[in-house]
Amino acid sequence: MEGGYLVGALILLGLASATDPSPLQDFCVAINDAKNGVFVNGKLCKDPKLATPEDFFFSGLNIPGNTSNQVGSTVTPAVVPGLNTLGISLVRIDYAPYHGLNPPHTHPRASEILVVVEGTLYAGFVTSNPDNRLFAKVLYPGDVFVFPVGMIHFQLNVGSGNAVAFAALSSQDPGVITIANAVFGSDPGINPDAVAKAFQLDKNMVRQLQSRFWSGNNCRV
Structure with missing residues (x-):
């Protein structure tokens, strides 16, 4: 029976490692400047108190990309x-x-x-x-x-x-x-x-x- 539990645990471990690790916080806005950053999950993140809507925004996917290359x-x-x-x-x-x-x-x-x-x-x-x-x-x-x-x-x-x-x-x-x-x-x-x-x-x-x-x-x- 113990062997069955071990196999099950290994399967679950494999499934858990098949995707990116789950975050341990609401968000982690990536920054390069350590001055205003904090380490969370081993990542350098902006202090959540300093986060703004712009950190979760991107504009430009309405603009066509240049397809003038060998593969088009x-x-x-x-x-x-x-x-x-x-x-x-x-x-x-x-x-x-x-x-x-x-x-x-x-x-x-x-x-x-x-x-x-x-x-x-x-x-x-x-x-x-x-x-x-x-x-x-x-x-x-x-x-x-x-x-x-x-x-x-x-x-x-x-x-x-x-x-x-x-x-x-x-x-x-x-x-x-x-x-x-x-x-x-x-x-x-x-x-x-x-x-x-x-x-x-x-x-x-x-x-x-x-x-x-x-x-x-x-x-x-």
Whole structure:
């Protein structure tokens, strides 16, 4: 019986550590200046007595992002000091017409929920090994799609006009690993022999891809 309790405790511990830690206070407005700060949960926070509505406010997600880059998309985060320690984040994603792409990537620390507000997107994610099953749909304004934590996912503008979506994530710092960046743009570069074998490509093609590596779209989601 004791073994059963131990297994249960371990499962609960694993679930508890799967998301950002719960805050031990109402809020923790992040600041860089220690003069007016207090440490709470190991974070440097503004004294709650000095907090203002502006600490919980951000303006600008109505402004279109610049999609003039190699992938045709850009990600604009909502930078709100009061989000610190609350375990959530929010971004706007803009996609250029005719296949603007938020390229395949993964978030190691967060699930994501995406809502389309303009245009038509083809969005999906791929499950882990060994199935590598694709879940994907064409989305229209008002549609919502969920990307589970850690799954490789993407969005592609399949319309002739601009597309816009908003995404919320279950971490204040979800992390992002863009697959192309990681494989072909690491610093220093991965040995071409390893990449060629993994992707079943000619080694010269791998070298060419590494030399043409693009900088990305400020992707955070």
